[in-house]
Amino acid sequence: MSEKIQPSHIERDAYVYIRQSSMQQVRTRLEGQRRQYDFRERALALGFQSVVVIDEDLGRSGTGSAERPGFGVCWRQYAQGKWAWCWRSKHRV
Numbered sequence: 001m002s003e004k005i006q007p008s009h010i011e012r013d014a015y016v017y018i019r020q021s022s023m024q025q026v027r028t029r030l031e032g033q034r035r036q037y038d039f040r041e042r043a044l045a046l047g048f049q050s051v052v053v054i055d056e057d058l059g060r061s062g063t064g065s066a067e068r069p070g071f072g073v074c075w076r077q078y079a080q081g082k083w084a085w086c087w088r089s090k091h092r093v
Contacts (some may be wrong), residue, residue: 005046009084014043017074018055019062026059033058041086050081 018036026033028042043051057070077083 009092010047013050013052013082014048014076014085015083016051016053017039019057020059023059063088
């Protein structure tokens with residue numbers, strides 16, 4: 001366990017938020033997508049018992065007024081104090 005992650009964190013869920021901005025990226029940038037999914041394994045290795053993967057925003061841009069329901073779920077869970085850690089990475093492959 002990392003010294004930054006305390007037992008009180010482990011008692012809550014870890015979240016992995018996965019997103020790529022376009023359907024073309026979803027189809028062609030598979031290595032970046034795989035790396036994002038690997039954060040689930042990282043969370044488990046750090047001792048989290050429950051890891052929630054939110055990937056419903058794959059292919060949705062983060063700019064403009066685009067709806068991102070997965071981000072909304074992540075944000076609501078955070079506001080309610082339900083998650084301890086959230087992984088999000090943007091890889092350029």
